[in-house]
Amino acid sequence: MVTGAVSAMAAKQAERLKEDGNNCCKKERFGAAIDAYTEAHYMLGLALLQREEYADGVKALQRALDFGRGANPTGYMVEEIWEELSKAKYMEWELLSARRSWELNSLKETCVAALNQQRALDMSRTEESSEEDYSSHTDQLKALDRVFEKAAEEDKPTEVPDYLCCNITLEIFRDPVISPSGVTYERAAILEHINKVGKFDPITREKLDPSKLVPNLAIKEAVAAYLEKHVWAYKTGC
Template sequence: MPKPEAEQHKLLGNKLFAEHRYEDAIKEYSTAIIKDSEERVYYTNRALCYSKLGQLDNVISDARKAISLDDSTVKAYYLLGQALTEKKQYTEALNKLNIAYEKAREQKVKYINDILQALLLARKKKWDDAEAVRLEKESELLRYVKGLVIAEHDRELKNVAEDDEEKKDELKYYRDERLSKIQTVFEHSKENLMRREIPDAYLDKISFNIMHDPVFTPDGITYERQSLLDHFARNGHFDPITRRPCKEDQLIPNLSLREAIEDFLKENGWAADY
């Protein structure tokens, strides 16, 4: 049980947080921690304040502490995953956000869609960073290859008589033609990479977003799990396409499709926020 004196500081911290007075709220949560250092909610509440202030290292520290006190706390995994994403520690971020998603599903946490979006964003940012590195390497290669052509031209030019304008023009034409062809090859390569298509089977039939947790209904139709649960809550327990009865406990994970989508996103991270 939380200590009453510590709870008073937590409640005041909550009030200050609602007023967007994050630094003052941090002071109250810190006092609550001093009075009761074993209550994980104080750490997650303070981590959320630190998140609002962009103090990522403090978010990570408090979230890890909360998890050490209670490894079922969804909020701590969620905040930790978000902070690690911003720190570009993508592998661990994805791990923590996946844990947050699974625990949120088990505990029926209301903000599960926010967790899913954070998970997809982490995938997207990981791919974006890798893509930026790839493009820079490609640009370096292009500059290097063009440099070789220009250097060869300059060497050949040294062996041409000063007054041999015809030969000079010939070498210049040859150089420019090769540079143009090299540029075209690189541009075509870039165009091929930019042809972005997502297989229809990877898209949820309700939200039309790429799926993270695909499940079968009894009629054999695959949906994103959370989209289907949202549909049940809004419209009733039936398959959106066949209109036949369907309940949550009848859903079966489509593991092969999930694996295929994960492999696809590793090579096509742009699709994460499709």
């Protein structure tokens, strides 16, 4: 009951923020409009997640992340949105993974039962069972195991490939940028390094000005494709 009330309040707040964003646009206060839209989609996403509407919640959080990155890629809001988006994606994957696992196990049990039934039927039609018949039945069961093990592989977390991970954060890239030296970093991490440690590439030690960092779109697309197929990677490190 309390969760439902909180969810409704968050949804109403999201609508108010959208209206604020529209008003800011009319006044050509575009920066303020983007901030309002970012927070609006963020609040809406949280409200949907509280209702366990994960698919729509993820979409709202993704839009919030897109708005946030456009306005301030290194802002605290972007990090906060990413954390919530990651949790939502992982929770959605857990539910779907559990359902797929149950379906696979049920199907496997049905297949094993069918093979055993066929084996019993074959034995009833002959006076004795040969070693060859037994071996054939065993091979069929082993082949069935291999098929279902292969089908379950996508839901088994493994190590994320190194090229998709930042050398500073040791996590999968979110907003990758490439330095003039050819090294790719997480944007927020390399900017923090430049601001707190010094204007040099932490790997090559060459001078590095933040204005020289450019988005690594190829890696960003590779990460998106990887996460689409391996959603568990939203939660695991590299």
